[in-house]
Amino acid sequence: MATSVHRIRYYNPQPTPVNCIAYNKLNKQLSLARKDSSIEIWDMTHFPFLLKFIPAVKDGSVEALGWVKDRLLTTGLGGALVEWNLEEMCIRNTILLTGYAAWCLDVSPDNTLVAVGTEQGYVNLYNVENDDIIYKKLFDKQEGRILCCKFNETSSILVTGSINTIRVWNVETGHATTRISVSRRGKEVIVWSLVTLENNIIASGDSLGRLTLWDGNTGDEIESFISHKADILTIAVSEDKNNLFCSGVDPTIIQFRKIKKKSESADEQWVKSYQNSINQHDVRDIAVLDQKVLSVGVDGYISTFHYVRKGFQRIPHLLPTPRSLVCSSKKFLLLRYSNHLEVWKLGAFLKDKSGRPVAEPANVIIKNKINTENNHSDCEKVNEMLKISENPVKLLSLQTKGKKQIQLCAISPNGELIVYSTESHTRMLKLDSDDESNVYLSKVILNGSITTCSHFAFTEDSKVLIVYNAGTISFLQVDPEAGVTVTQTINTKKHLSCKSILHFQISKKCPSNKVYLAVADTQGDIVIWTQIGKKFEHYITLPKYHCVPSAMVVDAEKETLIVAYVDRKVVEYELFEKKFSDWPGSAMPPVWYDTKQCVLSVHPHPSGQSVVFQHLTDLFVLDRKAQFEMEPTKKKKSADAGEMNLGYHILPMKYLSDFYWLGKSEAVTVEILPENIMSMLPPVAIRNKRSVN
Numbered sequence: 001m002a003t004s005v006h007r008i009r010y011y012n013p014q015p016t017p018v019n020c021i022a023y024n025k026l027n028k029q030l031s032l033a034r035k036d037s038s039i040e041i042w043d044m045t046h047f048p049f050l051l052k053f054i055p056a057v058k059d060g061s062v063e064a065l066g067w068v069k070d071r072l073l074t075t076g077l078g079g080a081l082v083e084w085n086l087e088e089m090c091i092r093n094t095i096l097l098t099g100y101a102a103w104c105l106d107v108s109p110d111n112t113l114v115a116v117g118t119e120q121g122y123v124n125l126y127n128v129e130n131d132d133i134i135y136k137k138l139f140d141k142q143e144g145r146i147l148c149c150k151f152n153e154t155s156s157i158l159v160t161g162s163i164n165t166i167r168v169w170n171v172e173t174g175h176a177t178t179r180i181s182v183s184r185r186g187k188e189v190i191v192w193s194l195v196t197l198e199n200n201i202i203a204s205g206d207s208l209g210r211l212t213l214w215d216g217n218t219g220d221e222i223e224s225f226i227s228h229k230a231d232i233l234t235i236a237v238s239e240d241k242n243n244l245f246c247s248g249v250d251p252t253i254i255q256f257r258k259i260k261k262k263s264e265s266a267d268e269q270w271v272k273s274y275q276n277s278i279n280q281h282d283v284r285d286i287a288v289l290d291q292k293v294l295s296v297g298v299d300g301y302i303s304t305f306h307y308v309r310k311g312f313q314r315i316p317h318l319l320p321t322p323r324s325l326v327c328s329s330k331k332f333l334l335l336r337y338s339n340h341l342e343v344w345k346l347g348a349f350l351k352d353k354s355g356r357p358v359a360e361p362a363n364v365i366i367k368n369k370i371n372t373e374n375n376h377s378d379c380e381k382v383n384e385m386l387k388i389s390e391n392p393v394k395l396l397s398l399q400t401k402g403k404k405q406i407q408l409c410a411i412s413p414n415g416e417l418i419v420y421s422t423e424s425h426t427r428m429l430k431l432d433s434d435d436e437s438n439v440y441l442s443k444v445i446l447n448g449s450i451t452t453c454s455h456f457a458f459t460e461d462s463k464v465l466i467v468y469n470a471g472t473i474s475f476l477q478v479d480p481e482a483g484v485t486v487t488q489t490i491n492t493k494k495h496l497s498c499k500s501i502l503h504f505q506i507s508k509k510c511p512s513n514k515v516y517l518a519v520a521d522t523q524g525d526i527v528i529w530t531q532i533g534k535k536f537e538h539y540i541t542l543p544k545y546h547c548v549p550s551a552m553v554v555d556a557e558k559e560t561l562i563v564a565y566v567d568r569k570v571v572e573y574e575l576f577e578k579k580f581s582d583w584p585g586s587a588m589p590p591v592w593y594d595t596k597q598c599v600l601s602v603h604p605h606p607s608g609q610s611v612v613f614q615h616l617t618d619l620f621v622l623d624r625k626a627q628f629e630m631e632p633t634k635k636k637k638s639a640d641a642g643e644m645n646l647g648y649h650i651l652p653m654k655y656l657s658d659f660y661w662l663g664k665s666e667a668v669t670v671e672i673l674p675e676n677i678m679s680m681l682p683p684v685a686i687r688n689k690r691s692v693n
Contacts, residue, residue, distance in 0.1 A: 004357045004386055006346050008670045011324065011335050011657060015300035015317040015677055022065040022072075023287045023294075025239075030287070031072055032296065033062035034317075036338075038405070039074070041086065044289060046567040048302060048313070049550050049598045051522055052500055053320040054089045055423055056405045064105035066114060068128045075102040075116050081126065083133060087499040088470050089454070095133050098122050104148045108155035113171070115158050117146025123160060123169065139174040142167065152196045152216075159202055159216065161191030166204060168216050180219040182206060192248065193235045205232030205246050211256065213270060223270055227254045230685065236286040236293070243307065244270065245286050245293050249685050251279035253286065253295060255307055278303045278312055280684050299681055313596065315616065316655050316677055322409060324670045326660045330415035330433070332395075333668065338405055341398040341420060345436060346668065348390040359384040395439045398429070408455065412462035417444065417478065419456065419465065426450045428465075430480045445483035449476055455504035459515070466506055466517065468492075471499040473517075473529075475536065488535055495541060497523035507554035512576050516554050518561060524548045526563065528575065540578055545569070550598040557608050564599035564613065568592065586627050589648050592620070600656075606664045614659045619669070623647040 016034040023030050023044075029051065030042040037060030041052035061076030072084045079100045085092040099118025106115050107128070113136070116124040123139035123146060139158075148161040151171075158169040168178035182189045182204065190207040197203060200216035209228035214221055233248035244256040257273040281298035288294075291308040300317030325334045331346040349357040400406060400422055409420040418441075419428040428444040453469040465476045465484070473490040492499075496519065503520040510516070517529040517536055526549060530539040547565040554561050560581060561573040570588060572581040595615065603612040613620040626647025658670040 002665070004349050004666050006392075006662075006666075006668045008324075008333065008392075008668060009673060009676075010392075011670050011672060012676045012680065013317075013319060013323075013337050013672070014680055016338075017284070017298045017300055018296035018302075018317075019062060019284055020064055021285045021287050021294070021296055022067055023289060024067040024070070026067070026069060028289075029067075030289075030294070031065045031067065032302070033065055033074065034300070036060070036405070037062050037076070039065075039072075039084070041072075042302070043548060043566060046547065047596055047598045048304070048315055049548070049566045050320060051502070051548065052086060052089065054084065055407050057423070058402070058404070063103050064116075066105045066107040068107055068111050068114065071128070071131070073105065073107070073114060073128075073133075075105045077101040079118070081105075081114070081116055081124070081133065089500065093133055095126070095135070097124050098138055099124065103145060104160075106149050106151055106158075108151045109153055110155050113151070113155060115149050115151065117149045117160055119145045121146060121162070123149065123158065123174075125171070125174070137174050139169055140176060142176075147190065147192060148194045150194045150196050152200065153198075157196070157200070157216070159194050159196055161194045161204060163188060163190050166191055166194070166202065166214065168202075168219075178216060178219045180214055182212070184208065190231070192231060192233045193246075195235045195237045195244070197237065198241050203235055203237070203244055205235045205248065207231045209248075209250060211235070211244070211246050211254075225256070225270075225272065227256075227272065228252065233282070233284055234286045236288045238288045239290075243273075243288070245288065245307075247279070247283035247286060247295060249282050251281060251283045251297065252277055253279070253283065253293060253305075255293075274307060276305055276307075276312075278305055278314070281681060282685060299677075311596075316672065316674075318655070318657060318672070322658075324658045325409070325411050326662065326668055327411050327413060327415035328660070328662045329413065331662065332411060332415045332433075333392075333670075334409065334411040334418065335670075336406055336409050336420075339400045339403045341406065341409055341418070343395045343398075343411075343418070343431070343439075345393045345395055345433075346662075347388045347392040350387040350389040357386045359386055393436055395433060395436060396431075396441065398441070401425075408453070410456055410458060410465075412458045412478075413460055414462040416480065417458070417462060421450075421453050421456070423452060426453060428478075428484065442480075444478070444480050447483050447485070449484050449486050450474065455501060457504060457506045459506055460508045466504075468501060468504050468519070471496070473519075473536075490529065490536065492519070492527070495525070495527045495538060496521045497525050502548060503552050505552070505554060508556040510554075510556050510559040510575070512559060514559070514576070516561075516575055518552060518554055520549050520552060520563075522548060526552070526561075528561070540575075542573060545571075551601045551614075553602045553604065555604040555608075557604070557606070562602050562604065562611065564602055566598050568595065568599070570599075570613075583624060584622075587622065587624065587647075589622075589626070591648075591650075595620075601659060603659055603661055606661055612659060614656060616656060617652060617654050619651040619653060619656065619659060621649040621651065 021032045028045045032040045036056040038056040039054040043049045043051045062074045063076040066073045074082050081095040083093040099120035099122035101119040104117040114126045121142040125136045127134045127136045144162045164183040166180040167176045193205040195203045202214040202216045212224040228250035230249035235246045242258045247253045253276045255274040256270045283297040294304045302315040305312035333344040335342040404422040430442045432440040453467045455468040467474045475488040477485045500522045505518045507516040515531045520526045526542040528539045529536045547567045549563045550566045552563040572583050599613045601614040655672045660668045
C-alpha cells in the first residue's frame with residue numbers, strides 16, 4: 001500500500017549565525033552560542049545531537065564561552081561573567097567585570113582560573129575552584145580593547161591580542177613580560193585570535209590574513225604565512241599540538257602541519273598541508289575534536305570534516321523540537337518560528353472514482369509518494385507527483401508579545417487549542433476555524449497555573465494538558481470557557497537523575513486501556529507513568545543505557561515503547577509485559593550502522609507493518625518482519641538505492657525537519673531546502689572556488 005505525502009517546503013525559519021563554540025573534552029559536549037544569545041549544548045560522543053538549549057534573551061550577547069569541568073561560563077557585551085545552571089537552563093551566577101563589554105574568555109588547562117578580556121583593556125582573573133567564582137586580580141591596564149586571550153599549558157602564562165599588539169602576561173604577578181608589535185609599515189593590524197604551542201611559541205591570526213608564529217620569550221617572529229585573502233578570525237590546534245587550523249572572513253580552512261627539518265639546525269618547521277572549502281560564509285570559530293575539525297559562522301551551520309580520512313557533515317540551524325505539529329483530524333499544520341507561529345490547512349489530493357490519488361504524467365520525477373510495504377518491486381511508482389484538488393491555506397500568523405522567543409508550542413488533537421511558552425509566560429488560545437476565511441482566536445484563562453515550562457503535551461481527547469517544568473509534572477484540566485485547573489502534580493526527583501529532560505510524550509489509549517506518559521532526561525533515564533483511575537502513577541523505569549535516547553515513541557497499537565539511542569542502537573520495550581521484545585534483533589540492515597547521524601524521530605506505521613526512522617537527510621523505512629545478516633555494506637550506492645525487496649527503503653530528503661502520519665495512506669514531511677537557507681544569508685564576502693552544501 002503506497003502512501004501519499006504532503007511535502008511541505010514553505011517552512012523557512014531564518015538561520016541564526018554562530019558567534020563562538022567551546023568543546024568539553026571531559027564529557028565530549030560542545031557548547032555553541034548564536035548571535036541572538038541563545039546557547040546550545042551538543043552531545044558529540046557518537047554523532048552530533050542537540051542535548052540542551054538555553055533560549056535567547058532580549059538584547060543579550062554571548063561573545064565567548066568556556067568549560068570548567070562540567071560548568072559552563074559565558075561573557076559578552078553586557079560586561080558580566082555568567083555561569084549557567086544546565087539543569088534548569090537558567091543563570092546560576094553573575095559577576096560584573098571591570099572594563100565594561102567583554103570580547104574573550106579562556107579557562108586554564110588545570111580548570112582553576114578564568115581570564116576575561118574587556119573593551120577598556122583590563123584582564124579580569126577569577127579563581128573557579130570549589131564550584132565557585134572568586135575574584136583574584138586585575139592585570140595592568142593596557143591601551144585598547146582585548147580581543148583574544150589564551151593560557152599556556154602550565155597556566156602560568158596568559159597571552160592577549162589587541163590592535164597592533166600581542167602581550168605575554170605573568171599570571172602570578174599580573175604584569176606583562178613581553179610586548180610584541182604586529183603592525184606592518186604603520187598599518188593598523190588587528191589580532192583576532194591566538195593559540196599557545198609548545199616551548200612558549202604563540203600562533204596568531206590577524207586582519208591581514210596572516211598566520212604568524214612568535215617566540216613568546218623574546219617576542220621575535222619565527223614564521224609568517226599569508227594564508228588567507230581576508231581576516232583570520234579563528235585558530236585551533238590539535239591535541240598533539242602538531243596541526244594548526246585557521247579560517248575567518250575568507251572561509252577556507254587551511255591546515256598547517258609541524259614537520260622535522262632535514263638539514264638545518266632548527267628541529268621543526270610548519271608547512272601548509274591541506275585546505276578545505278566546506279564553508280562559503282565567514283567562519284567565526286573552529287574546534288578540533290579528535291581527528292575532526294568543526295567550524296561555525298555566519299551561515300549558522302555546524303560543519304565537520306575529518307583531516308586524517310575523508311568525510312564531512314553539515315548540520316543546518318534548526319530550532320529545537322517541536323518545530324512543527326499536526327492535527328490529523330482537521331489536517332492543520334502548526335509551524336514554529338523564532339517569535340511567531342503559523343497555522344496552515346493542508347491541501348487535498350485529487351482522487352479518482354475508486355478513491356485513489358491521481359498522479360501527474362509519468363515524466364514528472366518529483367518524489368511525492370512513498371511505499372511503506374517493502375515487498376513492492378516497482379520502484380518507479382515512488383517517483384510520482386500527485387495532482388491536488390485544494391491548495392494549502394495559511395489560516396493565521398500569531399506574533400508573541402514583545403517579539404519574545406518561543407520556547408515550545410503545541411496544538412490539541414481536536415485542533416481547537418494552541419498553546420505556546422516564552423521565557424516569561426505561557427499563553428493558551430482557542431481557535432475557531434469553521435470558515436477558512438474567518439478564523440478567530442480567543443484567550444483561554446490559565447489562572448496562574450503555569451508561567452513558564454520546558455515541555456508540554458495534550459492528551460488524546462484534548463481535555464488535559466500535561467506540563468513539565470524544573471522537576472515537576474503538572475496535569476491541567478482544560479475548559480476553553482472556564483479556563484485551566486491543576487488536577488495533579490508529580491515530583492520527578494525520585495525517578496529522574498536531573499531536571500533537564502529530552503523527551504516528553506503521552507500515548508493514545510492502548511489495547512489494555514492504559515495511557516502511558518514516557519519521559520527521558522539528559523542523563524539517559526527513561527521513566528514511564530500510567531493512568532490509574534484519575535491519577536497518574538509511576539509504572540516502570542527502564543534499564544539505563546550508556547547513551548542518551550535521541551528519539552522515542554509509544555506505539556499504541558502494539559503497546560510498546562521504541563527507543564533509538566545516539567549510537568543508533570534501537571530497542572523495543574513491551575509496556576504491558578514489562579520486558580524487552582525480540583525486535584529489532586537482527587532486523588536492522590548493515591547500512592543502518594553505516595549512517596553517521598542520529599535518529600530524530602520514530603514513527604510506527606498505523607498498520608503496524610513497518611517503522612519510519614527520521615534522519616536529517618532521509619527517511620529510513622524498515623519492515624518489521626525483515627531479517628539481515630550483519631555484514632558491512634561494500635558500496636554506498638547499494639545502500640542509497642534501498643531496494644524494497646531488501647526489507648528497507650531509504651528516501652533522501654534534505655533537510656528533513658519533521659515527519660507525521662495523517663492516516664494509513666497519508667503522511668506529511670516538513671522540509672527546509674538548502675537553497676532556501678542560502679537565499680536568507682548575507683552576500684558572500686570571499687567566494688571559494690569550490691563549496692559543499
